[in-house]
Amino acid sequence: MSETLFDKYGGFDTFSAVVTNFYQKVLDSDQIKHYFEGVNMEGLISHQTNFLAKVLGGPDKYEGRDLKAVHAKFKITVEDFTEVAELLEESLDEAGVEEADIATIISVVASIKDDIVSA
Amino acid sequence: MESLITELLKDLDQGIGICDLDNLCLIESNNTLKSWLNILDGNMDTLSSYFAESNINRIHKSVQKGRKFRFRESVIIDSREQSVDYNVKTTVLSDQKSYLILQGVINNTDIELQKIVQDHKDLSEQHKILLNKEKEKAEIANNAKSMFLATMSHEIRTPMNGILGLAQQLRKTPLNDLQAEYIKTMQSSGNQLLSIINEILDFSKLESGNVELHSEKCDLKALLTEVILICSGGIESTGDLEIKTVFHQDDYPLVLVDDVRLKQVLINLINNAFKFTKQGFIKLGIKLLAINGSFCELEITASDTGIGIDKEKIDHLFEAFTQHDSSTTRRYGGTGLGLSICSQLVDLMGGHIEVSSEPGIGSEFKVFLSLPIIEQEDIEASNQTTAIESNNSVIDLEGKKALVVEDTNLNRELIKMALGDYGVDMRMAENGAEAVELFKNNDFDIILMDCLMPVMDGFKASEAIRQLETENSHIPILAITASTSDEVYQQCRDSGMDDVMNKPFDFEELVSKVSDWVHHAQNTGMSDS
Numbered sequence: 001m002s003e004t005l006f007d008k009y010g011g012f013d014t015f016s017a018v019v020t021n022f023y024q025k026v027l028d029s030d031q032i033k034h035y036f037e038g039v040n041m042e043g044l045i046s047h048q049t050n051f052l053a054k055v056l057g058g059p060d061k062y063e064g065r066d067l068k069a070v071h072a073k074f075k076i077t078v079e080d081f082t083e084v085a086e087l088l089e090e091s092l093d094e095a096g097v098e099e100a101d102i103a104t105i106i107s108v109v110a111s112i113k114d115d116i117v118s119a
Numbered sequence: 120m121e122s123l124i125t126e127l128l129k130d131l132d133q134g135i136g137i138c139d140l141d142n143l144c145l146i147e148s149n150n151t152l153k154s155w156l157n158i159l160d161g162n163m164d165t166l167s168s169y170f171a172e173s174n175i176n177r178i179h180k181s182v183q184k185g186r187k188f189r190f191r192e193s194v195i196i197d198s199r200e201q202s203v204d205y206n207v208k209t210t211v212l213s214d215q216k217s218y219l220i221l222q223g224v225i226n227n228t229d230i231e232l233q234k235i236v237q238d239h240k241d242l243s244e245q246h247k248i249l250l251n252k253e254k255e256k257a258e259i260a261n262n263a264k265s266m267f268l269a270t271m272s273h274e275i276r277t278p279m280n281g282i283l284g285l286a287q288q289l290r291k292t293p294l295n296d297l298q299a300e301y302i303k304t305m306q307s308s309g310n311q312l313l314s315i316i317n318e319i320l321d322f323s324k325l326e327s328g329n330v331e332l333h334s335e336k337c338d339l340k341a342l343l344t345e346v347i348l349i350c351s352g353g354i355e356s357t358g359d360l361e362i363k364t365v366f367h368q369d370d371y372p373l374v375l376v377d378d379v380r381l382k383q384v385l386i387n388l389i390n391n392a393f394k395f396t397k398q399g400f401i402k403l404g405i406k407l408l409a410i411n412g413s414f415c416e417l418e419i420t421a422s423d424t425g426i427g428i429d430k431e432k433i434d435h436l437f438e439a440f441t442q443h444d445s446s447t448t449r450r451y452g453g454t455g456l457g458l459s460i461c462s463q464l465v466d467l468m469g470g471h472i473e474v475s476s477e478p479g480i481g482s483e484f485k486v487f488l489s490l491p492i493i494e495q496e497d498i499e500a501s502n503q504t505t506a507i508e509s510n511n512s513v514i515d516l517e518g519k520k521a522l523v524v525e526d527t528n529l530n531r532e533l534i535k536m537a538l539g540d541y542g543v544d545m546r547m548a549e550n551g552a553e554a555v556e557l558f559k560n561n562d563f564d565i566i567l568m569d570c571l572m573p574v575m576d577g578f579k580a581s582e583a584i585r586q587l588e589t590e591n592s593h594i595p596i597l598a599i600t601a602s603t604s605d606e607v608y609q610q611c612r613d614s615g616m617d618d619v620m621n622k623p624f625d626f627e628e629l630v631s632k633v634s635d636w637v638h639h640a641q642n643t644g645m646s647d648s
Contacts, residue, residue, distance in 0.1 A: 025186070025187075025189075028186065028208075029186065086184075090177070090180075
């Protein structure tokens with residue numbers, strides 16, 4: 001079996017740092033930070049790390065519900081979705097993830113776009 | 120007001136600066152930032168002379184996207200390397216122009232984490248040292264306990280040799296029935312005391328993990344038959360009690376197992392059966408369950424129709440010092456260590472014991488073992504190291520010359536009593552040095568050697584005697600010792616002794632062992648006398 005992306009970049013340690021950095025960027029963004037008002041960010045970071053781990057072939061500890069159902073009430077626009085994707089891309093880049101691997105990960109994110117965007 | 124704030128900003132603990140948006144040239148900065156970036160002469164440069172290229176690229180990108188960008192760089196502050204968390208963002212100031220604001224704050228988290236890790240490491244090390252000290256103490260205490268038990272065992276065995284030896288000698292004299300009965304009880308009491316000492320020694324060794332198994336080739340059928348013979352004391356089945364071995368197969372593969380220890384386990388189980396069964400049957404059976412490659416799976420069953428065991432007591436059966444109920448101790452005797460020893464020994468052999476029982480009906484103990492099978496070729500190879508064959512048929516020791524080395528007068532007398540009836544010509548030595556002198560000037564057929572003696576002990580004496588022997592001569596040396604530890608047995612072998620006899624000894628056993636060795640030496644030309 002070939003090495004998963006999760007293992008290639010150092011597993012939970014790396015991706016939990018990536019996700020932490022990513023949410024810092026999200027909160028720094030005037031465009032999208034309003035979505036996260038009153039949200040328990042620590043919980044979200046751990047939740048998102050597990051999601052990323054699962055997607056990248058690491059251990060499956062993700063206990064999320066249906067993506068579409070969860071995101072519908074936020075009425076997320078395409079622009080905001082793109083902003084989030086770009087911030088994730090930046091976070092991965094800053095963590096030293098290679099370009100080709102970033103493209104793979106972003107394509108996974110792009111594939112769930114229809115579940116997230118509802119406005 | 121405003122001028123005061125400006126003044127304050129200069130010496131703020133955080134670094135602040137303003138840059139040109141296009142070329143990222145630092146226009147203004149407070150003193151803190153200047154000192155971090157090592158700007159001494161007031162000439163400020165573009166950010167690219169202060170920060171890593173990757174960060175500069177990302178700053179450019181964030182300016183383009185209008186995003187805030189955070190990064191971390193290390194800085195030497197007061198000759199100590201620290202990391203600073205920077206962030207940059209564009210902002211429009213009162214002159215209506217856009218600038219890039221650069222802010223930085225020292226990140227102490229890493230240092231604090233390092234300190235926590237270091238503290239933790241120090242504590243761990245302190246605990247480790249304490250733990251090791253306590254462990255050493257416990258080991259010393261445990262060794263002291265083992266030493267104490269070994270010494271006590273030795274000290275008890277020595278006078279027991281006198282008691283049991285003289286009882287044996289007394290039995291040879293004319294006695295009326297009552298006297299004979301008294302002596303028989305005396306002997307069996309003595310033997311019981313010895314087995315209790317052995318159990319306690321074994322248990323203590325098992326507890327401290329000091330029991331090593333010595334696997335030998337073993338014929339299981341013969342072993343089971345021997346166990347029944349030993350436990351029944353040669354008594355055949357009577358009308359009330361049937362005693363038998365049950366072999367489910369005609370033949371069993373030869374296996375590699377510590378036969379002495381396996382025998383000990385089975386003797387314990389069968390002795391228990393005898394203790395608790397007055398009528399019905401006592402059976403010792405063996406079943407070959409399967410052969411897996413070079414291993415065979417075996418089930419050895421000891422069953423009886425005795426008093427049985429209550430269901431709730433079965434779980435505690437293998438715990439040390441427990442017996443069926445406290446009254447059992449009075450009625451049936453024993454230390455309560457037997458089954459605990461059995462279960463630990465079987466564990467060591469990689470097997471396990473199962474029990475089923477019904478009060479009033481009987482008990483069944485099953486020993487499950489997976490033992491390596493020996494191929495025919497292996498047997499020949501291993502045969503070379505096995506001990507001499509026993510030749511119990513006729514004892515002929517008339518005129519044989521034995522050297523008896525023993526510091527205790529009573530023990531010398533006992534050996535004389537045991538061997539004297541067979542016409543053995545004995546010379547006595549009170550220590551190893553005397554023995555070596557006597558050996559030089561006499562031809563002996565065998566030497567009986569005590570181990571612990573003043574002047575020169577039995578080990579040194581045996582070594583000296585082996586040194587004196589010519590290439591083709593080898594006199595049998597039989598150690599007679601009250602120690603039962605593996606170390607002492609090994610020491611006996613290492614010093615050149617051929618076999619070991621335990622004190623107290625059974626007269627017949629001693630005679631037969633002496634006879635075996637004398638004839639073995641004669642037949643193989645071991646001794647040149």
